Amino acid sequence: MDKIVSLAKRRGFIFQSSEVYGGQGGAWDYGPLGVELKNNLKRAWWRANVLQRPDMVGLDAAILMHPRTWEASGHVGHFTDPMIDCRACKHRFRADHLVTGVAPTAKGDAVRFSADRGTEADVLAGLRAAAKKAGTSVDEGQVRVAALHGPDAHLVGPSTNAPCPTCGEVALTEPRQFNLMFKTFVGPVEEAAAQVYLRPETAQGIFVNFANVVTSMRRKLPFGIAQIGKAFRNEITPGNFTFRSREFEQMEIEFFCKPGTDDEWHQRWMNDRMAWYTNLGIDASRLRLRPHDPDELAHYAKGTSDIEYFFPMGWSELEGIANRTDYDLKQHIEFSGQSLTYFDDETGEHLVPYVIEPSAGADRAALAFLLDAYHEEEVPAGEGKTETRVVLKFHPDVAPVKVAVLPLSRNEKLTPTAQQVYANLLRGLRDCVVQYDDSQSIGRRYRRQDEIGTPYCVTVDFETVESDQAVTIRDRDSMTQERVAIADLVPALRQKLGWDG
Numbered sequence: 203m204d205k206i207v208s209l210a211k212r213r214g215f216i217f218q219s220s221e222v223y224g225g226q227g228g229a230w231d232y233g234p235l236g237v238e239l240k241n242n243l244k245r246a247w248w249r250a251n252v253l254q255r256p257d258m259v260g261l262d263a264a265i266l267m268h269p270r271t272w273e274a275s276g277h278v279g280h281f282t283d284p285m286i287d288c289r290a291c292k293h294r295f296r297a298d299h300l301v302t303g304v305a306p307t308a309k310g311d312a313v314r315f316s317a318d319r320g321t322e323a324d325v326l327a328g329l330r331a332a333a334k335k336a337g338t339s340v341d342e343g344q345v346r347v348a349a350l351h352g353p354d355a356h357l358v359g360p361s362t363n364a365p366c367p368t369c370g371e372v373a374l375t376e377p378r379q380f381n382l383m384f385k386t387f388v389g390p391v392e393e394a395a396a397q398v399y400l401r402p403e404t405a406q407g408i409f410v411n412f413a414n415v416v417t418s419m420r421r422k423l424p425f426g427i428a429q430i431g432k433a434f435r436n437e438i439t440p441g442n443f444t445f446r447s448r449e450f451e452q453m454e455i456e457f458f459c460k461p462g463t464d465d466e467w468h469q470r471w472m473n474d475r476m477a478w479y480t481n482l483g484i485d486a487s488r489l490r491l492r493p494h495d496p497d498e499l500a501h502y503a504k505g506t507s508d509i510e511y512f513f514p515m516g517w518s519e520l521e522g523i524a525n526r527t528d529y530d531l532k533q534h535i536e537f538s539g540q541s542l543t544y545f546d547d548e549t550g551e552h553l554v555p556y557v558i559e560p561s562a563g564a565d566r567a568a569l570a571f572l573l574d575a576y577h578e579e580e581v582p583a584g585e586g587k588t589e590t591r592v593v594l595k596f597h598p599d600v601a602p603v604k605v606a607v608l609p610l611s612r613n614e615k616l617t618p619t620a621q622q623v624y625a626n627l628l629r630g631l632r633d634c635v636v637q638y639d640d641s642q643s644i645g646r647r648y649r650r651q652d653e654i655g656t657p658y659c660v661t662v663d664f665e666t667v668e669s670d671q672a673v674t675i676r677d678r679d680s681m682t683q684e685r686v687a688i689a690d691l692v693p694a695l696r697q698k699l700g701w702d703g
């Protein structure tokens with residue numbers, strides 16, 4: 203992860219929010235390349251899920267919603283995480299992330315160890331290290347490891363003296379429930395009646411507009427509504443770079459279908475969403491679909507499977523695909539008193555549709571695509587030597603810069619033609635970023651473009667201007683070069699980028 207964080211900053215993908223003031227925790231700014239990367243992902247998602255499907259439409263609902271929305275959805279009552287503080291070092295943890303263990307030692311006393319996220323093996327290693335430091339060893343047969351909120355919670359709660367993972371003091375508080383919704387006020391008076399929430403998910407904006415879309419678009423079941431937008435969660439422990447942020451973007455679909463057809467649609471959406479990632483180049487061996495255990499399911503869900511990516515911290519959720527049943531629409535019917543039912547022409551009855559929800563994060567996707575694209579390769583550097591090249595092997599649809607025009611040097615004979623080629627590409631490859639770069643040696647410029655994942659570099663050399671009116675196209679992955687007439691350059695690149703044919 204460290205390499206990606208550093209590349210992301212150095213090359214203008216992602217910066218810490220408000221860095222000049224020391225940073226704002228859990229918030230990130232996308233730089234010139236990051237915004238292109240994220241826009242490309244959002245565009246690819248919209249294309250696959252709205253433009254190319256006859257059964258989907260789009261929506262862009264407001265972030266500020268009527269506060270009753272969040273009572274109906276269950277967020278006011280349930281959208282909480284258990285929080286634990288250390289009284290000694292003031293560090294804060296999510297209780298359900300803490301793992302901790304205790305083991306008797308050969309000396310007859312006990313050692314304890316805690317970690318903020320970790321596996322059983324991490325705790326065992328920590329216990330062994332603690333015993334070794336005390337000049338003894340653990341009784342391996344008597345080790346007890348538990349998550350603070352697991353079935354064995356009673357073994358390890360504060361009453362049994364779990365140490366703080368950060369400072370080691372035995373000073374943890376009991377877990378307290380903490381609501382993750384950000385609150386703010388509408389209008390000038392900060393009173394309870396004026397309080398609203400920043401939406402913690404985009405989904406509810408879709409549910410409350412269900413009847414509007416059915417009526418205005420004359421939609422029949424099954425059909426879905428897609429939305430991309432910001433969501434806010436006051437996460438107790440943001441971290442792992444952009445993976446867990448307090449402000450992030452979601453790409454959500456609510457797919458409405460007749461009760462009884464929901465399981466089939468759930469399966470179809472799981473297949474479609476897995477294929478979306480692999481079609482855009484994500485390594486299938488780093489992607490998996492994990493069904494939730496029954497005790498993990500959200501209060502509204504009949505079944506949920508997460509699409510997980512193998513991030514540096516281990517398998518973690520990229521997207522959740524839930525069968526939300528008719529829960530949300532029924533809740534909004536009850537809380538609003540409005541009719542959000544669907545009239546079925548075939549049976550002549552009103553029904554409340556079931557809902558399948560594929561809910562993805564644009565920021566987690568951008569992080570996964572960055573990590574997946576990152577490669578270090580040994581390449582020849584002349585005189586029998588090799589050097590390491592860093593290359594982001596993005597799918598062309600995902601790459602922030604599609605083509606770079608690189609004159610061999612700043613020689614005045616080359617510049618006018620190179621500028622002309624650049625201008626042609628700006629016109630011929632509209633809607634994507636084409637860069638022009640004539641600084642430093644051509645080798646260093648290729649490396650720079652490799653490092654930001656540009657699929658094709660177009661090189662203008664002396665032959666171009668003196669003899670053949672042709673340029674070379676260099677392929678990022680194979681590093682092979684192909685000579686193409688300037689007149690054929692736009693169609694050749696469009697084809698390589700997968701835009702035509």
Ligand code: ATP
Nearest residue numbers: 445446447450452519520521522561562563565566
């Ligand atoms: P987690 O268990 O990681 O907190 P979640 O199950 O609460 O996630 P959902 O409510 O299912 O997440 O949200 C759908 C998607 O929104 C997630 O799969 C993820 O891609 C994205 N997402 C959720 N929370 C965050 C966050 N704090 N930062 C970035 N993306 C997020």
